[in-house]
Amino acid sequence: MPSWDAIFNSVQTMNAIEAQKKEYFDQLTQHTGRNCVVYYSAWQQSSSVNGLYSIDDDDRNGFMNALYGIDKTKGLDLILHTPGGDLAATQSIVDYLYTFFNGDVRVIVPLTAMSAGTMIACSAKEIVMGKQSNLGPIDPQIGGMPANEFLDLLNRAMQDLQNNVNINYWKMTLAQYPPTFFGICNNAIEASKKMVRQWLKRSMLAEEDDENIDSTVDYLADYHSHLQHNTRLTANELRDKTCLKIISLEDDQKLQESVLSLYHCYQITAGQSHIYKIIENQKMIKFIKQHS
Secondary structure (H helix, E strand, O other): OOOHHHHHHHOOHHHHHHHHHHHHHHHHHHHHOOEEEEEEEOOOOOOOOOOOOOEOOOHHHHHHHHHOOOOHHHOEEEEEEEOOEOHHHHHHHHHHHHHHOOOOEEEEEOOEEOOHHHHHHHOOOEEEEOOOOEEOOOOOEEOOEEHHHHHHHHHHHHHHHHOOOOHHHHHHHHOOOOOOHHHHHHHHHHHHHHHHHHHHHHOOOOOOOHHHHHHHHHHHHOHHHHOOOOOOEEHHHHHHHOOOOEEEHHHOHHHHHHHHHHHHHHHHHHHOOOEEEEEEEOOOOEEEEEOO
């Protein structure tokens, strides 16, 4: 017979959610025969200091914690929910996962993986998306602003200055930026495209020709087509405009049920706690960041 304390603990909200997560993790891994890691950021539920919810270098520690002691021969299903983040941190995470699992990584997007999250998805061998799922453009941000906007500003300035138009205005405007700033913007754009092109070529689109790979990267990076960095790109749109290998989550009902149930558990966890980021594996080994 359980004690009062044991019963009390079992019905506490967070303990009940943990028990449900364990059940859904077990269902998922038994169905797929693969490892599973969830990377969940609470960016759509909470508002706090900018950058807290983004991919950063410390996330590597979270993945190292999640992968320690697991059977790497079973590959990885990465359930990903993120607004994006730092480009260099994203590159280090992608390279770590690719090397650890010898490229056998599948990314599952239950709802949204934007910006650098989309880049991580492109590094996988395939992407699983539901009808409700979205990826986003991969054009980089500088100080929270689109790098392309700064280059457009420079181009307008150069055109006017060549025609002796608005000279004083552009002198004052351009004086606000250090001499290397616009080069940094251009390098950030080219670096993000270069990374995604390399990742697609070595994995998901290894059998595609360079023209199809380039057109896929160009579409994802085309700020002037998407107009906003937070534009949501649906699975159907991505199938029409790119060569990405996108699998419908709805095609596998057991997978869909387990993935969305897990996702809902993390939503509830974030909504009822100060947690803003979780990296957790199927053994319930977790790396948590929370507001003080």
